[in-house]
Amino acid sequence: TPAVSACPFHGSDRARQFDPFGPEYQTDPAAALRWSREQEPVFYSEVLGYWVVSRYDDIKAIFRDNITFSPAIALEKITPPTPESLEVLKSYGFDLRRTLVNEDEPVHMERRRALLDAFAPDAAAAHAPMVRDLVRARVDAMAAKGEADLVQSLLWEVPFLVALHFLGIPAADHDTLRRYAVAHTLNSWGRPTPEQQVGIAHSMGQFWQYADEVLTRMKADPTGRGWMYDMIAANRADPEVVTDNYLHSMMLAVIVAAHETTALAGANMMQRLLADRAAWNELCRTPALIPNAVEECLRHSGSVVAWRRIATRDAAVGGVTIPAGGKILMVVASGNHDPRKFENPDALDLWRDNTAEHLTFGYGSHQCMGKNIGRMELRIILEELTRRLPHMELVPQDFTYLPNTSFRGAERVLVRWDPALNPAPRPE
Template identity: 35%
Template sequence: MADHENFYTRPPVDVSGGKCPFSGGLGDEFNPFEDPYLSNPWSFLEKARREEPIFYSPLINHWVVTRYDDVRRVLGDPESFSNRMSQSPVKPWPKEAIEIFEARGFPLIPNLNNSDPPEHTKLRAFMRGAFTPRKLKWLEQPTRDFFNEAIDDLQGKQSADIVKEVFHDTPARVLFKMLGIPDEDIAMVKGWSEGRALLTWGRLSDEEIVAQIPSFCDYLQYCFDRVDALEANPGEDYISELIQQWHAEKPEGITKQNIAVMLFGLLMAGHDTTTNLSGNTVRALLTHREQWELLCQDPSLIPNAVEEGLRYEGSVIAWRRVTTRDVEIAGVEVPANSMVLVVLGSANRDRSHFSDPDTFDIRRENARDHLSFSFGPHFCMGSPLARLEMKVYLEELTRRIPSLRMVPGQKPDYLPNTSHRGSSTLLVEWDRIEPR
């Protein structure tokens, strides 16, 4: 093992002293892993913003922050709210799982998602070429081609599960082209990503955690092996470019292991989130039929519709920080070393910042004020790619299938976890598909 602290197996600090001194109120009601919150968190979060904007949850050992201004403050202050625990499991792994994981001896190094300045600043500078305008321009046509191929596969049908048949693979094909991952690995990596979400942000039983660990290890090993393969045989992809940049610049403190862990992070952040966002946004548009019709009539509204989709039901509903000192949030004293769950989705529906926040409105003037891509030094590097993909998807869907409508009577299913939100299914139907 590396000589640094392992961020997957270290337990979170328990500030309760085993006595749950902060229990009571909404903290005892909060359960992000089950209904009614899992299906519809919005009514609970509205009550929290109004009555108890920060509360302690004994279930997950986190302080939960719900108001826009407080969430923005936490995200923007890395000196008081460290990001170092964001990849650590919400539920600590049992001893048997830790032993299996540590036996593999992965040389894990904190990455963008779980480091603080100055290390985070150094890593971000090293990755400066990830989402440049030139790279986005290079990706736009493949994005459009991949999406149209998925629509073409629907020809001859008049109904489909659009998440499974269109949104599942397309974001992965785009990202994998950028990262130098073969198309044939899509199903494997998507399966690994779902397991990783449950291991990190879910609340599996101890037996389920132990069962998932081998696949999680295979996912990590794949990333280390892929970097080795691209170093030996570079392609026209970003990871090959990053390896060549590393050899040429020899940046202090950056190792090849950093690149493998970066790949591990990008593979999770860059496609599952877009799959979920695509399904969430199209569901919102078809549920609010007048908004879909408006978009079909006026495609110039698409960029703002993307922002409203991110605000209304983004694919990352919450993220985590840990306090570095005693702090006050919304009048409540939070001890040092406390875990904090910042509920981005709640901030995005705070009526103190957004008028009629539960209304889906693609003309909303301040839709881009959402916090779905975080805020401050950890603002999502991949946001330009997510915005590009969503813009292309909505352009092609409204152009080629304007009669698209949702099959009535279906209920979305959501993965039981604190942070990632998206249904694995969305049944739709249509009258005809226009040619490319």
């Protein structure tokens, strides 16, 4: 890559040793980069082929300037695809193109504006009763059992179904789509083996073809409600801006964007809060703290720990010149623990007043469109769990993570409680 040859490499040993797939970064990416925040806030990682940026202000400055720092590589496979996997994708006619998050201007803003209405605070809030029903049904199903893996019984499934409801995808298609709701993190940000790549390619190809079927049916009866129908209308009104391929690509991309991000955020949130009994008890006593607690968990232990940009010209970041073509890994988890921005950053503080300035949703013109929906889901999950199972506790366990650069969340969060002590639910 151009970055390697252009690299004026006088990086430190720490920079050379940085391993984004190693246990230190996987367990706690912010702690793994403390040395960098302190000594070398912008460094070139040879093993990754990326410039790593670790301080809050530098990351924000990159997010702010999406012309100098293009998001074009945001979803690029960090492990290059094998020729076999590309053949498999081709055999399905797979043609996923750019989808908002990795689009450049001016087309990005044109499309973002055309598709923004469904994300307005009121429109997002209108989904709350549906989210609450989904959460309650799952809490009801586990309340008498006395133990659960919160990921499996609640946190993985709810954001997936919310995403499909939000898009307006008919319920009859949910089970089929669930089969494909796997392995995207591994695919984009992990180290899949060649065999895994082929398996993922089949699954992505089938996902692509099935999305086409669903979309064809939705187009035939465009009276339904949901974001896909907004897109179908935008496609009719302006097929040059919202193209046919765009509808198809967005359907896949948004399911992934809305699902894994929120599911992993929920896992981190529950793990973090239950590990701090005083904080958990305080939330059970004072539900008014829940919205800020959600935000603080997204800051302290967010699900998106790193995001990418590529420099379109030579550009200075934190006193270092990143050459044109240089790829950049912004470790937002590190920015979220930068003491220059957040006082006592490693503490979980439910009252922190600037916690919503975290970078877990990105920043600037590409900032997460679904942030209010994700927040609402996490808030409702916490409201229901603190009301119904305030006595739950973590089972002693080793938390495991799928090794990858960007998405983080425990694969299981095992909890237990005594069902005989389940309280009568507090009124809302």
